[in-house]
Amino acid sequence: MLNKSTLESFAAPCPKQGKLELVHYTSRAYALEAIFGESPITMEKSMWVYTPYGYDPSKKYNVLFLMHGGTDNEGYWFGQGRYRGDDVQKYTDYGNITASMIDHLIYKKQIDPLIVVTPSFEEEVEPYTKLGNRVDSYFASTRYFWLELRNEIMPYLQKHYSTYAESDNEESYRNARKHFAYAGASQGSITGLYSIMCHCHDRFAFIGCFSAGAIRCAFNGKELSVALDEEKLAELCSAIEQEPPVFWYNGCGDDDKMYSSHKETYDRVLKACPEQLHENQNCRFVTHEGGQHDYRTWSEDLFNVLHLFSLNRFSEEFTRSIGKKHNKIWNPTDERQNFTYSGVPRGSHPPLSLP
Secondary structure: OOOHHHHHHHHOOOOOOOEEEEEEEEEEOHHHHHHHOOOOOEEEEEEEEEEOOOOOOOOOEEEEEEEOOOOOOOOHHHOEOOOEOOOOOOOEOOEOOHHHHHHHHHHOOOOOOEEEEEOOOOOOEOOEOOOOOOOOOOOHHHHHHHHHHHHHHHHHHHHHOOEOOOOOOHHHHHHOHHHEEEEEEOHHHHHHHHHHHHHOOOOOOEEEEEOOOOEEEEEOOOOEEEEEOHHHHHHHHHHHHHOOOOEEEEEEEOOOOOHHHHHHHHHHHHHHOOOOOOEOOOEEEEEEOOOOOOHHHHHHHHHHHHHHHOHHHOOHHHHHHOOOHHHOOOOOOOHHHOOOOOOOOOOOOOOOOOO
């Protein structure tokens, strides 16, 4: 059961802590190349890599790629980016608990030891910028991230860390598909749909989408709004028909402005792929009561995904249990838990805006 005491235990230092490392690599800016019609445009990038306590290069490890949202960067999930790890506005009352949660779950043998990688879909190369007058430019990086992932990130990981991909080639990655997972929040969720599920279904068997569906931007000159992207929805369904995921997890708070479009995405894809997707067997939509567009909700989604990805403990019984009231990390309507939010309203994630 996840309750206040469980959250407090995640915030406390684990007796056996994993290691966080910031690594650097060179990549082409594939989205900027597509927008500006120039090639190559190169950039220097970085990503955080978590390795579990006792990491042994002679052993093989599962890998989870964890992606941030549209106003953050590669350090977000581990409290190493634009927001301090002890920021109670951006994270929980205990600050960022991602690494500690993973440490504790591994230490208690609730999940298998794994590598967690937090890259970024952002492309920042001077003098190039995204074109604000093009409604498709906002999500351009989410549509093209798969090229960077396949061509730069995964080869780097295979070379420097011990994964189930024996070599840097298509056959090795396909054979190791069940040992690679992806999860993302907000624009990271959209990246999961447009880049991972549409273009990397041969390499990733587990997908987690937090707080965003298959949407595109519309800009009326003053405000940015979102609507379902029918073209990407069709592409997503086609990819699932070719190769369905082992599990597709979806989570969103019912107080999240993205809830309706995310739920509609899930329902429509489920209806379009009845032979490939079976609820509670290889897909699930979890509605978080009172949940908003923030880390407090996403950390619960992460908890669920970590368990689902632990292959030795994957079961239909667990998929049916996730998201039930007794499984929540917190319940803001439960006075017995006596949570305080330091006067900061939940859901402080900034609204979408054009770059």
